[in-house]
Amino acid sequence: MSTETETVDQTHPFQAEVAELLRLMVHSVYSESDIFLRELVSNASDACDKLRYEAIAKPDLLSDDGKLAIRVKPDVAAGTLAIQDCGIGMDRQELIDNLGTVARSGTRAFIERLGEARDGAGLIGQFGVGFYSAFMVADHIEVTSRRAGTAEAWVWTSSGGAGFQIAPASEAQRARVPRGTEIVLHLKPDAKRYLEPDEIERVVRTYSDHILFPIELAGGEGEPRQINTASALWQRAKSELKVQDYTQAYRSITGMFDEPAMTLHYRAEGRQSYAVLLFVPSTVPFDLFDRERKGHVKLYVRRVFITDDAELLPTYLRFVRGVVDSEDLPLNISREMLQNNPQVAQIRKALTGRVIAELESLAGKEASSSDDAKPYAKIWEAFGPVLKEGIYEDFERRAQVLALARFTTTAGTGRSLKQYLADIKTNQTEIYYLVGDSIERLKSNPKLEAARARGIEVLLLTDPVDAFWSATPLDFDGKPLKSLSQGEVDFSLMPVVDEETKPDESATTAIDDATVVATVKLALGERVSDVRASQRLTDSAACLVAGGRGPDRELERLLARHNRSTGIKPVLELNMRHVLVKALARAQEEARETDIADLASLLFEEAQILDGEVPDDPAAFTARLNRLIMRGFPAA
Numbered sequence: 001m002s003t004e005t006e007t008v009d010q011t012h013p014f015q016a017e018v019a020e021l022l023r024l025m026v027h028s029v030y031s032e033s034d035i036f037l038r039e040l041v042s043n044a045s046d047a048c049d050k051l052r053y054e055a056i057a058k059p060d061l062l063s064d065d066g067k068l069a070i071r072v073k074p075d076v077a078a079g080t081l082a083i084q085d086c087g088i089g090m091d092r093q094e095l096i097d098n099l100g101t102v103a104r105s106g107t108r109a110f111i112e113r114l115g116e117a118r119d120g121a122g123l124i125g126q127f128g129v130g131f132y133s134a135f136m137v138a139d140h141i142e143v144t145s146r147r148a149g150t151a152e153a154w155v156w157t158s159s160g161g162a163g164f165q166i167a168p169a170s171e172a173q174r175a176r177v178p179r180g181t182e183i184v185l186h187l188k189p190d191a192k193r194y195l196e197p198d199e200i201e202r203v204v205r206t207y208s209d210h211i212l213f214p215i216e217l218a219g220g221e222g223e224p225r226q227i228n229t230a231s232a233l234w235q236r237a238k239s240e241l242k243v244q245d246y247t248q249a250y251r252s253i254t255g256m257f258d259e260p261a262m263t264l265h266y267r268a269e270g271r272q273s274y275a276v277l278l279f280v281p282s283t284v285p286f287d288l289f290d291r292e293r294k295g296h297v298k299l300y301v302r303r304v305f306i307t308d309d310a311e312l313l314p315t316y317l318r319f320v321r322g323v324v325d326s327e328d329l330p331l332n333i334s335r336e337m338l339q340n341n342p343q344v345a346q347i348r349k350a351l352t353g354r355v356i357a358e359l360e361s362l363a364g365k366e367a368s369s370s371d372d373a374k375p376y377a378k379i380w381e382a383f384g385p386v387l388k389e390g391i392y393e394d395f396e397r398r399a400q401v402l403a404l405a406r407f408t409t410t411a412g413t414g415r416s417l418k419q420y421l422a423d424i425k426t427n428q429t430e431i432y433y434l435v436g437d438s439i440e441r442l443k444s445n446p447k448l449e450a451a452r453a454r455g456i457e458v459l460l461l462t463d464p465v466d467a468f469w470s471a472t473p474l475d476f477d478g479k480p481l482k483s484l485s486q487g488e489v490d491f492s493l494m495p496v497v498d499e500e501t502k503p504d505e506s507a508t509t510a511i512d513d514a515t516v517v518a519t520v521k522l523a524l525g526e527r528v529s530d531v532r533a534s535q536r537l538t539d540s541a542a543c544l545v546a547g548g549r550g551p552d553r554e555l556e557r558l559l560a561r562h563n564r565s566t567g568i569k570p571v572l573e574l575n576m577r578h579v580l581v582k583a584l585a586r587a588q589e590e591a592r593e594t595d596i597a598d599l600a601s602l603l604f605e606e607a608q609i610l611d612g613e614v615p616d617d618p619a620a621f622t623a624r625l626n627r628l629i630m631r632g633f634p635a636a
């Protein structure tokens with residue numbers, strides 16, 4: 001690809017990720033190719049938004065009639081489709097940066113997911129991949145752009161593949177693009193249907209109807225005609241709108257393809273007036289677990305887009321998407337000023353309250369209906385891990401967020417704390433939980449044994465965020481939450497219901513429990529902070545728990561993985577009725593020192609293994625195990 005002429009500079013290589021994305025676009029025979037138009041129109045609309053925002057401070061930028069529109073122009077003879085805007089435009093460097101790399105994290109996450117999904121079908125449609133989706137329908141693309149307020153115009157061209165070229169615009173191109181961007185798609189043979197006016201209109205109506213700027217269809221005879229509604233749906237009365245209107249608006253505002261799981265539309269009047277249209281998606285967007293934890297609520301002031309960076313909701317509600325359109329904020333409010341603006345703070349507070357209340361109402365309806373559609377359960381499944389961040393981040397609403405939480409427990413799935421308390425055992429004063437990395441692993445954790453024997457329900461927490469929020473002292477309805485792997489538990493007031501797991505009292509030695517405990521503690525030395533008789537265990541010999549202070553075991557493990565271990569040693573709890581512990585007592589009675597040391601270490605290491613850890617010294621562990629086995633099964 002070296003078609004260098006005097007005006008064309010060298011071929012710029014695409015960033016590797018872009019090249020990979022393009023390979024996929026070029027080769028996809030893909031039923032949802034419609035979305036290319038949605039993506040280009042949405043970029044054109046963004047460009048108009050940006051210009052209008054910059055023009056608040058520099059009105060000269062809008063020196064012409066000030067009307068911002070997007071134009072779609074099919075040219076049947078040439079086999080090209082052009083999408084043109086008179087928005088902010090791009091200079092040479094912006095063309096290189098914006099159309100040569102993948103900047104948005106959503107797209108990057110998309111590429112990572114591709115490996116799992118084999119082909120991009122479904123995924124492209126659901127999330128869009130921005131500008132590059134145009135290569136689904138075009139084998140050659142020319143982008144001519146002129147940054148608002150500058151004289152020069154540049155042309156970016158590419159046929160997909162490895163790279164693109166940049167050249168100064170010709171006279172004819174400069175004349176066509178007085179400001180903004182024109183994108184000319186040379187359509188592939190199987191994409192020629194996008195030249196038909198009806199087809200263009202259908203696609204625009206489906207995906208871009210609520211774009212705020214007029215989208216005009218040009219070409220053919222007569223004046224260009226507007227083909228979208230271009231209305232701010234959130235300004236319309238609820239009574240005028242149908243479910244489909246909301247679904248369409250949702251898709252056009254968020255760029256998602258699913259159905260909204262929750263829609264919240266209202267107008268606030270009073271100290272401030274603003275319109276609110278918010279949605280909760282029903283599928284998980286790619287950027288949900290981004291480090292920046294960025295929100296997706298767009299702030300408009302009197303229909304002018306200001307920013308999607310105004311943090312109109314706390315980060316634990318960042319899965320909520322939509323629009324807030326204020327009547328009172330000054331148009332020229334800078335994005336920086338938004339942070340400290342008391343009016344914005346007031347909107348944020350009210351909005352948070354409404355979203356939580358709406359979630360509560362949805363959850364409440366679900367609890368009292370037998371309907372199969374369970375929107376709240378869906379929302380929790382998709383966004384619970386994010387919502388739970390609110391338990392430690394929003395002190396004021398902690399109780400509300402806890403009440404919204406749904407848990408997998410030893411009694412079932414989708415359990416609320418309210419249900420937990422309704423089924424609580426007589427004399428049970430605490431809500432028990434166990435943190436780990438998988439439900440399977442937790443269910444076989446020895447720390448559950450005593451609770452299970454008493455029929456006590458235990459919350460099984462497996463989201464990474466669980467280790468964090470559970471580290472703060474919490475209670476629900478006056479009952480503290482209590483980890484089964486931290487501190488001491490007292491089940492003595494609750495009777496064992498499962499007779500089979502009742503301890504075996506038969507084997508006895510002359511050595512009492514306290515002595516055994518002291519012996520093991522001596523043998524283990526620095527490896528533990530304490531050793532004690534356990535109330536948690538019925539079947540297993542030993543388990544490791546965190547002391548009353550310091551982090552829970554799972555949090556400590558997480559911290560250790562990031563080299564931030566607290567260095568606090570665990571407590572080893574012994575099941576005094578277990579044969580291994582009895583064997584240790586016997587060894588002590590008979591003063592067999594090697595056996596005592598081996599058994600003590602083995603108890604400790606078994607507990608580590610049951611927690612999913614590897615013994616510190618696997619070689620020594622194996623040697624010890626072999627020694628003990630050989631005593632039972634001598635080879636000769």
Ligand SMILES: Nc1ncnc2c1ncn2[C@@H]1O[C@H](COP(=O)(O)OP(=O)(O)O)[C@@H](O)[C@H]1O
Nearest residue numbers: 043044047089090098099104129130131132181
């Ligand atoms: N019509 C346009 N006018 C100005 N800039 C544009 C236009 N189309 C694309 N861009 C620039 O290219 C970037 C990449 O576009 P895209 O791949 O759609 O990702 P996104 O829109 O999510 O940022 C945009 O962020 C924008 O900076």
Ligand SMILES: [Mg+2]
Nearest residue numbers: 042043130131
């Ligand atoms: Mg885009």
